[in-house]
Amino acid sequence: MHQILEMGKLLVVGSVAFDDIETPFGKSDKILGGAGTFIGLAASQFNVDCSVVSVVGEDFPQEYLDVFTDHNIDISGIEIVKGGKTFYWKGKYHNDLNSRDTLITELNTMADFNPIVPEAFKDADVLMLGNLHPNIQIGVINQMKLRPKLIILDTMNFWMDNTLPELMQVIEKIDVITINDEEARQLTGEYSLVKAAAKIQDMGPKYVVVKKGEHGALLFNKEHIFFAPALPLEEVFDPTGAGDTFAGGFSGYLAETKNISFESLKNAIIHGSNLASFCVEKFGTERLIKLQKDEVDDRLLQFKDLTQFNIELT
């Protein structure tokens, strides 16, 4: 008896964009960016059938579209708007790389983004909703024919400030939310992340992932807490996309395994942290695009060394 298991399907919705980045180490000029891009590239490290739904303008070069297809990412859901311009973001990081100023945001075609889920992905196992207007996120959930095994939501303080009622409606419908520590505090009014996570779970999600940047990430459900550090690096070159890369590794692993137990989510957190540690080593997607499986595996061993210990209780 030999059973052929279907490859896990991952549907990603997120921006595909031009980024223009300045760090203390240099300037990138206009390069490939966007949450959907980082998520898709990170997820492509796993054995998954992945589609990215997004929108770009006619100025978006074929070579950037080829980056997706070269990584076996389905782009039938990336709309190319005739005469339109691609979402453009320009930012400058401060010296410690922990904060940045946004210099330019041109939404362009993203302003009217109306995602159309490809027919073949309306039964995706995992739905990864990148950081977007909550109404767009709900619109995607509503297009699914089958309720995905797992819906993961990324969001940010901007939507809490400006579209809280809509955001609360999405949060009610999803399984995992990923937000940073300050956002968890803002959303709940609780300083303690343990209390904040409990309150967010009461809003709907079974799992809460709190991203703490260089200080790692926490995973909560009702009974358990798991923590993964960020890998200590000699040099962080460009933090752009690290959070999305984390989300891509997290969702990609879960789509590959189709296992949504707490143990599996723990592994997904480690895989996400691992991939994020590569992302920050070069500008934008540069490091992710060339990333090889043996490099990924080597660094997973570093994560083990970094965190695993053996204390026997007497």
Added chain:
Amino acid sequence: MHQILEMGKLLVVGSVAFDDIETPFGKSDKILGGAGTFIGLAASQFNVDCSVVSVVGEDFPQEYLDVFTDHNIDISGIEIVKGGKTFYWKGKYHNDLNSRDTLITELNTMADFNPIVPEAFKDADVLMLGNLHPNIQIGVINQMKLRPKLIILDTMNFWMDNTLPELMQVIEKIDVITINDEEARQLTGEYSLVKAAAKIQDMGPKYVVVKKGEHGALLFNKEHIFFAPALPLEEVFDPTGAGDTFAGGFSGYLAETKNISFESLKNAIIHGSNLASFCVEKFGTERLIKLQKDEVDDRLLQFKDLTQFNIELT
């Protein structure tokens, strides 16, 4: 053949003081405090022969001395100065508990602290130098008859600002330094903690422990990095003494095992973090004084749950 192993000896040098603490949750009034106190009480959780060397005034109550002896801590090295007053510190924490204002510092007898190492501890296995003037720390090292297996140094930015040459002389002589992330950066001029730790190792210590408070602690030697998170707590009540409690657990475990391998130091980091998680739950030493072994063991299991994962590489 039955070999009787001698119990490990730990010598602790550090302040024994009165603390007067205000947090958003209340006021402590004048209570038992000081680095030497927290270190000793944390170390007393281990099977060690521990002595605390310090100085107090005649105002120091017998019941506080009894706290030490009740925990099998040798106090023959705690000098009681006739007519003198005990070191007094009063501080107020801000709302997030991550920063505090010192309201009063009265050094009193600490101003002329001239530590005398008890004869029986001049061959201690582990020497834990609490945060003090570097000249005092050197003075203690020079009193040792045998070079301890491990000398651990705690220090802070104050000594970097005011007595850097003297501090550098101590750093040269010790095996493990414990400092916080900002101090590691100040001491080396390196923002990256990986680079900072490497530079500090070049100054002398084989091991560098970087304390990041609620963000955990890192252990470095030339080849390896290990990370232990702080246990996420529902509520932190009073952070006073958490770093010293960490140092006490760290040094106590190493004195008990007399094993100074990297694997053993990893366990010591976990034990230190574990004990620190209790310290912050009540004012001052209150929680440590009543701490039971089964509580400690239970929470060690929580540390395992929090950090251990099982990813098989394919």
